[in-house]
Amino acid sequence: MTLPARIGAVLAAGWTALVAGAIPAVAQPETSSALRACTPGDYPPYSIRDDAGGYRGVDVDLARGFAALLGRPIEFVPVTWATLQTDFAERTCDVAVGGISDLPSRRAFADFSITYGTDGKAPVTHRANGAAYSTVAEINRPEVRVIANRGGTNEDFARKHFPDAQLTLWPDNLTIFGEIEQGRADVFVTDSVEGRYRVRQHADLQVLHPExxxxxxxxxxxxRKNDPVLAAMLDAYLTTRLATGEVDRLFDQWIGPNATHR
Known part of the structure; x- marks a missing residue:
């Protein structure tokens, strides 16, 4: 994978060890402070808050590894999808994690890392419905009850593609699957990776054509914007995790054929 130009600039300044995965703690004043990683914590397998108040997930593991590489403790800061833009600045996030999609609107308030994975929207519905909601046209009908969590790309997708359906906006991404399971909604279109994970917890649900x-x-x-060193270090860190297959292994633990995480 070709490193972005900003990584090359940092490497040229003496950060060659970064790519090898052996980075000493950075000699900057803030390195003794916690790396603040803001996350909604409701989007497994990327980030989910557990009953004890901690966080688990692919992005959570990546953020922990990055903080360890910097020699800094990590602090996870709760935010919401609906208020991500204001929260990111007001809560002084260094990074934000949790299944964040590459959207132009988000570049207005934050810089982006390199892409570490791809995903796409797929329908989740009750198994009793069979393949009834496999296409956008089948979902976009007046009698179909669509549900979407408020404030993220799922709401945007539903509003754009299902204007003729009955749309219910749900306040969180944790209990929304129960609405389909209990027959109060017909279909939820969400990231296919999340769908593949969630149907493991909800045996009556299915995710259609996630592939x-x-x-x-x-x-x-x-x-955070205007911090090219932090951005370059994060890019290089993710590059090494991709090159070593670590990112794929993290996903396999959550949604692979022999997944161990629940």
Missing amino acids: APFDSFGKVLLV
Whole structure:
């Protein structure tokens, strides 16, 4: 994978060890402070808050590894999808993680890491419905009850593609699957990776054609603006994790054929 130009600039300044995965703690005043990683914590397998108040997930593991590489402790800061833009600045996030899609609107308030994965929207519905909601046209009908979590790309997708359906906006991404399971909604279109994970917890639900989603987009981590060194270090860190297969192994633990994480 070709490193972005900003990584090359940092490497030229003496950060060659970064790519090898052996980075000493950076000699900057803030390195003794915690790396603040803001996350909604409701989007497994990227980031999910557990009953004890901690966080788990692919992005959470990546953020922990990055903080360890910098020699800094990590602090996860709760935010919401609906208020991500204001929260990112007001809560002084260094990075944001949790299944964040590469959207132009988000570049207005944060810089992006390199893309570490791709995903796309796929429908989740009750198994009793069979393949009834496999296409956008089948979903975009007046009698179909679509549900979407408020404030993120799922709401944007639903509003754009299902204007004729009955749309319910749900306040969180944790209990929304129960609405479909209990028959109060027909279909939820979400990231296929999340769908593949969630149906493991909800045996009555299915995710339709996750291998061929409706669209495709990159997944990134957000970085605070105007910090090219931090951004370059994060890019190089992710590059090494991709090159060693670590990112694939993390996903396999959550949604692979022998997944161990629940």
